[in-house]
Amino acid sequence: MSFLRSTAIALTAAVALTGQALAADITIRLAHLNPEDPTQSHSGAMAAVFKSLVEANSNGAIEVQLFPNGQLGKDNEVIDQVRTGVVESTISSSGGLAQHYPLVGVFDIPFAFPNIGVATRVIDKDSEFGKKFVADLESKTELKVLGLLDSGGFFAFTNSKAPITSVEDMEGLKIRTMTLPTHEAIISSLGGKPTPLPWAEVYTALQTGVADGQMNPVPIIAFAKFDEVQKYLSITNHVITPYVWTINSDFYDGLAPEYQTLINWAAEVATDAGRSASRVIEASDKGLPALAAKMEVNVVTPEEQAKFAEAAQPAVRALIEEQYGAEGIEMLDALLGSIEKQNNF
Known part of the structure; x- marks a missing residue:
């Protein structure tokens, strides 16, 4: 409907x-x-x-x-x-x-979903x-x-220091994550410093410098008014969560x-x-166009996205195997298989 x-x-x-x-x-x-x-x-x-x-x-x-x-x-x-x-x-x-339910972390393999159409068909x-x-x-x-x-869509990075155009730009950035070990692993593998915080504390953490940046879909970045405390928005499309x-x-x-x-x-x-x-x-004017009017927006190239994936994917898979064992890998492989099938739909 x-x-x-x-x-x-x-x-x-x-x-x-x-x-x-x-x-x-x-x-x-x-x-x-x-x-x-x-x-x-x-x-x-x-x-x-x-x-x-x-x-x-x-x-x-x-x-x-x-x-x-x-x-x-x-x-x-x-x-x-x-x-x-x-x-x-x-x-x-x-x-x-x-x-x-820790196995929700299987969704956090970076760049697993090729587009929002496949994500919609799988995350249902x-x-x-x-x-x-x-x-x-x-x-x-x-x-x-x-x-x-x-x-709400694919995740993008925001931060208050500089545009993120490559993996090297992540070095030393304090990035707020959800309290998900997989998200922390993503940031660590890219050279950043994961800062896990509950949602209610994120705006203040960005405002006061407890965190330099965060990652979320564009609609969430917009309604949370992160443009008030962040200067740079980097479109990476690195992960999509349920x-x-x-x-x-x-x-x-x-x-x-x-x-x-x-x-x-x-x-x-x-x-x-x-x-x-x-x-x-x-x-709409409530989303990316509104943010672009107040923030410096850049899109990470496919070539650089591949480097992000090369650094982060093995780290997340290793964490899932370490923490959740065979059960975690079986669930992860079922997800990846479903994504592949839907991508060829």
Whole structure:
């Protein structure tokens, strides 16, 4: 279903609810890290569409309460809350999820995805790899996965020192990473100094010099206003990570079958809306054009990208093998095989 059609359905549903005073029998508290405005973040778009569809199509029997901007705590803390039933659902970054399911780190092999089309087809809970990944995650966390998508696009570097045009330019830079060993390995292999920090601390760390730079997709760089504390934006497209939408399994299993069907359908439509929102934000005046007006932007050449890959890929693969053993390598190879298959699609 297209983003425009999904949005139209959501808006129609919202209008249908206007003026009604229905008492909800069921409450779903949905948390995420990003802005609530659906035009600013993909998780904001997902949450808004999901809320509208579920409330309208349950005739008000289900209320969806939204908690954006990390209101309920750090990413990994909110996942804890979902696992224990304090909160029903959350849309999480791989950094938060890694503390509950470390194998999410297999996505962090640099330059594994050739383009966003392949990434979209692979990073999906119904893809061949997605089904394998979701089944393993659910069995180890006892969470149910409602959606799997990219975190907003390919990662780029920002920093306050100088443009990054080659591996040599990374030398000594303090780069904030998520609390992911694989991300730390990427920065170390390139000569930088990884500085793992939770999301809530990133802006201040960049502002005060605790970190010289960071890496994130363009939509996240834009809504986080990193252009206020960073001068240089270097388009490397070196990695793309997942966002994972989960719900408490006991809560979900306790719902009537018709409500389970509704939640599955609404989450599928909302996830499609989130993917489309990321592409729109990237290309709109809220994304790269806006950043380019305030920052010095450069694109790393394919020749230099190959040198980045040559330095970083072996380091990440070695870390996955060291930390996660045969299981990690098997999951990584399944991912790479799926990428190759989709690239030849």
